Amino acid sequence: MAVATASGVDRRSVSWRQAHPIAALVCGRAAAGLITMLVVSIVVFLATQVLPGNAAYAVLGRTATPTRLHALEAQLHLNRGLFDQYWSWLSGVLTGNLGTSLANGKDVWGQVYPRLINSAGLVFASGAIGSLLGVASGLAAALWKGGWFDRISSVTFLAVTSLPEFVVGIGLIILLATVVIHVLPAVSLLPPGTYFWQAPSLLILPIATLVIVIVPYIFRMTRAAMIEALESDYVEMARMEGLSSQRIVLRHALPNAVAPTIQVIGLNFLYLAGGIVVVEYVYNFPGIGQGLVFAVQNRDIPEIQFIVVVLAAFYILMNVVTDVIALLATPRRRLLR
């Protein structure tokens, strides 16, 4: 549907674009995202199914007998033409018909769906909490630049920025779940296929880990954007006009710091798409990140393909959404319209 609108943009070209610049922008970004997604799906498909010579042999390894090899080739549709293979795979992905797992013979969609829900909960909870904390602390540090809060938080966050997720996770486990005090469960004992709301306390440590990892980026970006806005000419002008400092911050500085901050929040959701892999593995949390690790260990190709495509789709979607929101939130751009 979005494709149809996008090609409509091209046909009626200039006048339509001039009349609806925002809609044209959204359509353009969406079309670019869809094309990227299509290429990504082709890359994933070719990489996993075709490149290594024969995926069936890769799965079975040395235990391959001719009969099993033929059976698996038929299951993976390897005996058909390349385009035919891709088409049946893509339509399967789009309709949720992903075939059966090579590891245990169960339906892939039935296995991955609960994981998707769990990971979505984890990503959005930690993204929301992290954004709030990061923006609030970044604004506070910028407003009282050079004060004690700014100095302490800048140094702390600079150190935390670079820590690997699993080091943060292990640190939290040592602090809160085993050695120092034992108030939280160290690893989730939820079997795959259950949902996170069946044991909400298992979410605390994974969310805390992801929040600790993303807050420094949001803090630093918000702080830098706000400082830049506060030092700009128009804020200087507003000061000279004698406006109250509260009004200057809320009406003049803040709107110009919104766009870069939104982009960083978006980037952090992108980051979370990769970050969940390690964090879910640390806490044995039944999400798609842990599913991907297990699938790679078991060479379960249908599951690898699907999870990688889902993560890439999330990545592209977030990119388009943050791009559009950030552009709309830039005061300079609103003036141009």
Add this chain to the structure above:
Amino acid sequence: MTAHVPRDALSARTDAVPTARLRRHHWLATLSQAARTGRGAVGLGLAISIIALAAVGPLIAPYSATQFVGLPFARPSAHFWFGTDTLGRDVLSRVLDGGWVLLIMAACATAFGVIVGGACGVSAAYLRGRVDAIIMRTVDVILAFPQLVFALLLVSIAGPQLWLIVVAVGFSHAPQVARVLRSATLDVSEREFVKAVEMQGVRPANLMIKEIVPNLIAPLMVEAGLRLTYSIVIMAGLSFLEFGQSPPAPNWGLMINENRIGLASNPWAVLVPALLIALLTIGTNTFTDAVAGVAIGVDRKPAEAALIDDVMPHAVDAP
């Protein structure tokens, strides 16, 4: 005026373009200046101590890294300063022996990523047109994969081989490096000295290497530092997920994974490797931050600098 330029350019190559040449960063001067700032000194000190420990560690380890010397998860004692691990091997010896492979792999991946990404970014910006479009659309596609997921995808194809992990991680750095260096090159290639050299008929490849790249030393250094930190994080993460060196080998990431079941008996077996990884990444990142402060400008920290360069091209080229 216009008639003079080519003649000057031909007669004296160096004198023809004295005015507009950018101030070239002398990389050593920049590094030593960064090392003299407070955070630069702390970062460099941390990074160098951990690197030195990983380098001489194998020589001073009291036991073999794979030798069974005691009961599993024994607490620290006079014989075993950090106790023993899950199979009764000496934690101290394994820690001393477990860093150098990780560091070499991270350094190779960084070099690979910065060279490939830099070459793509500079050529895209200088050659423009179709080359630019092809390179940057490829970059968009690779950027759609989170770095760790990209590495896992490659590992799932060809199995966990060390060279493949280096290439995978290096390759996953390339798009970001390409974006940053593309925008830096766009800025440089418009300068007069580049136009002047172009008029001498210098081949584009030569011009890019001799005239443009020397002016990109500052962003290159910052990118290399950032990517080194990320390489260490991703390499250690892959080892933690058991996709790095295979089990008998000591490796800080793998050790954390192996020994976490014994956290209650001997936390040191997990704590020491985790601390070393943490101090190493804090060191490289803090020093990079100081280098960026000196090379690019005081208020632009590396994370923001990279983010802005990653993000802003979209914002700027919109209608």
